[in-house]
Amino acid sequence: MQPKYQLSKKGLTVWRIHAAIESLSVLVIALIACALTYYFEGPYWIYAVSIAVVIIYSFLNMYLFPNIRWDHWRxxxxxxxxxxxxxxxxxxxxxxxxxxxxxxxxxxxxxxxxxxxxxxxxxxxxxxxxxxxxxxxxxxxxxxxxxxxxxxxxxxx
Amino acid sequence: MSNKMNHLHPITILIGFLQTLKGLVIPGVVILVGNGFRYSFSPGSPKFMVTLLLFSGILLLLVLILIFSFIKWKKFVYWFEEEELRIEYGLFVKKKRYIPLERIQSLNYKESLLHRLFGLVKVKIETAADSGEAEADLTAITRSQADLIEAQMKRAKEHHHFEKASENDTPILAKDDKEEQIPTRTLVHQMSQKDLLVLATTSSSIGVVFSGLAAVLSQLNDWIPYDQIYGEVKNYIKFGVVLICVITLLILFVSWMLSVAITFINNFGFRIEKEEQRLFVSKGLLEKKRLTIPLNRIQGVRIVESPFRQLFGYVSIVIESAGSSGEKNEKKIVLLPLIKKKNSFFILREIFPNGIWTEPQLIKAPQRALFRYIKIHLYWSIPLAAALCFFLFPYGAWSLILIPIAVLLGYWQYRTAGFNITSQQLTIVERGLSRTTLVVWKKRIQSLTMSQSYYAKKKHVASAKVVMMSGKTGSHAKVRHFDDERVKDIFEWYKPNDRESEHTKSW
Incomplete structure (x- = not known):
């Protein structure tokens, strides 16, 4: 018998907002990396990696993880x-x-x-x-x- | 009650002086050496003035410290009033501290050589405050004064006890003997000379010896290939190897002897006494220490068997106690540094009569959990070995030995792990390197957490963690990777229910 009550559904939104703020800082770091790559004419894969990191991080942190966490919370x-x-x-x-x-x-x-x-x-x-x-x-x-x-x-x- | 103002013994001035000096030694040396020894005592030398200034500065500082120590001593007074120990102190800011005598939890004594010359003791007074810091330190008072404090404290406690006859503390650990009006102190255990010697010779320095030997062996490994390359200097190098071995062994032997001597001196005359609800642990040959441990603060008992001592059936007993009362604010207090395992149960039974002290029937981890015990060691050993192989090839390849060692360690831990629950007591056996048996009582557990990952759930394996109050913060113990139904048993066991709580109240 697991505990009865769940958190407020609005809590999920709040977690997403927190995650969005975190994603924003990751985005800033990625943009800096891209800018530096452009300026110093670095290899192209850095752009790809930066974009991939931002997307994957945002997806996990804003969507998947909060959902799982919220589901587990009782x-x-x-x-x-x-x-x-x-x-x-x-x-x-x-x-x-x-x-x-x-x-x-x-x-x-x-x-x-x-x-x-x-x-x-x-x-x-x-x-x-x-x-x-x-x-x-x-x-x-x-x-x-x-x-x-x-x-x-x-x-x- | 004597309202007389008391000063500490004047030797406090010297102790304070030396303590302040100790803090100044390192900066002092830095300043002196920083000048590059450009000093001269001949009046003709150009450096003479600097030297003179510096040394008179040092002298002035010493005199100042001495004066401050003196004033500090002069300003520190304590007396008894209205069942309180009142202390006033402070050099610039006057501070007062009133400690109700019946609140005093423990009086810890310490006698350094300096104290013993004058028949003095240092008394550390602790109350139930969870701050962990001693409430008051009386740096040096005479034995008779210390006894007076203890007597006053007892009187106040008895007085208090009569007023609040209904209140009885420490239910689980010992019964309250109503008839017993005069507290008697009984000797629970005195360490035998033989045990003391075993303790000294098998103390942690054994680890030093082993690691030292390992270092010697690794030295040999480094040298052997060189032998083949430089054939002509072979003999010379061989001599070098022997020399290094001899020197290393010599250093190891000396350091081991030293640690044997230190352990022997520190634990000489180790004895445990029990008086009503308190334990007294005293030890020391040169510097004597006496620790008071209120039984109701003890949260758990750990029986530790290091691999080497386990071979000979020796254990050490460590207790987890709320608040400090430990030396140097350690959370763990060594109740018994070394004892034969079978004797340890007798002593524990005497100290905690309500506990169950036998070799418990353990519930063991299921075989399907074995890989989980090993896995955790593969996480560190494989990357480490891989990195060493990669960067330090070919000698780094020796690190591959780590992997089977890690597997064996995991297997060993799996074999040792177990737990047992009785109505009020949880026993957890686990192994880091030493086999540790933790005994904790239900009412001493602060919270219990059961955890299970997705894959563990499929395999019906779960873990649990119990948190106890210990020291200033908590400490925890884990039951790792057991059948999830068994872990649920612990969870259900811990759940309070009505009947139980009535039982608790009746205590």
Missing amino acids: YEVREQEIEIQHGLFIVKRTLIPMVRVQHVDSSQGPILKHYHLASISISTAATIHTIPALTVEEADGLRASISELARVAEDDV
């Missing part, structure tokens, strides 16, 4: 534990008992804010687990319920 907050599943090639399932939760943070960058999204980070004494791209209502609700449940499940470390 989370569920139960009374006594939090379960998270994520990963690209290797799917990881993490279990965090409520008694181990020390605090919960939510955060929101400008892009997330624009899409009315937020992410929450769950901290234990040794680890931090982030659930990205939830709607603000979901994030606030989760934060509140986790901190409530974590308070009930008091235990010594």
Whole structure:
């Protein structure tokens, strides 16, 4: 039984925007490489490689990887534990008992804010687990319920 | 309670002075040598003025440091008030630190030779704060003062205990003996002279010896082809080889002897005592150390068997402890540097009576996972060997030996790997080079992650990672490439359920 809930579909868009920004910087590097090749009359294959790198990188980073990631992402907050599943090639399932939760943070960058999204980070004494791209209502609700449940499940470390 | 202001022992001035000096040695030498030894003490020489200035500068600096050390000592006071240890210090900015006595987790003692001359100890006070830094250092106080702090701390704790009778900590590790009003300190283990000798002679320096031998062998390999090329100088070179071998062996032997001596001195008189919920580890011949480890901070126990010691049935026991209390802020604390494996279980049983201390029945990795253990070593060995072959042909071709070694290492790790779960305890056996058995309790695991790649899923193989609190950050242990149903068992085992938590609460 994997965790029930998925991330907000808008989160995928946000990831794509992030990836697009990264692709842009790769594009700039590729353009510089092309310009230098032109200026110094370098071999033609450099143009081909530069273009190929930009296209492949953009395809993977903007389309394929976010899709796979989003498909794999699952989370569920139960009374006594939090379960998270994520990963690209290797799917990881993490279990965090409520008694181990020390605090919960939510955060929101400008892009997330624009899409009315937020992410929450769950901290234990040794680890931090982030659930990205939830709607603000979901994030606030989760934060509140986790901190409530974590308070009930008091235990010594 | 005595409200008397206490100073540290005046020897602190000397210690502080020497410490500051130590920090200045390297820049000082750089400045002195940087001048290229252009000094002269004859008044007629033109360099005399420079020399004079430089040395009077150094003298002035020394005097200043001494004065600062003195003021520092003068300004440092501590006293007891309202069940708190209060410390005031600071050269320019006055700082106060009040430590509630019942919060003190551990008092760690250290006696250097200088301390021992005057019957003093250095006391490191630690509280539960996870900062990892010692809360306070009392650089040099008399034994009786140290005992006083300990007595005050105990009194405060008892007082506190009566007030909050309901509160009981460290449930899993030891039972709370209600009748036991007066804490008694019992000796858990004292290292025998024989064990100490074995420890000293088989300490990590064995690795140095092996690598040294390898270096000698590689030297030989380098020399042999030359023999064939330069026939006439053969004898001369042979002599050279012998000389190099002898010198190398001599250096190795001396360094090994040194490390034996150092290990012997550092671990002399190694003993573990237990008092209520705390362990005391003391050791050292010249410099004595005593470490306090609160049992409730111990997160996991590792039994480490290095390949060489495993042959003779020796293990060392390392604990993972939250907060620092380790030496030099290491996260791992050596609880027992060396012991026969069968005896180790007795001791562990005594220290952690609620743990299960036997050779566990291990669930082993399935055969279909074998290649995964080997694969990981091929990732580094093949490119490395290929690169060495390519760039350093023909001698680089020797690096091809790495590949079978890597395969064997993978196989060895596969053979060793295993785990076992009981109701509260997870045991993970794995091998880097040393065989490590990690014992961790369910309520000490911070989080558990199960991971599986697409191909692993097809093969029904999965891995898991447990994270514990250790030191300032966490530490983790992995169960690699087991049958995914077995790994799911760990996952389910770790899942809290109602009955369990009631059980936990009743503790």
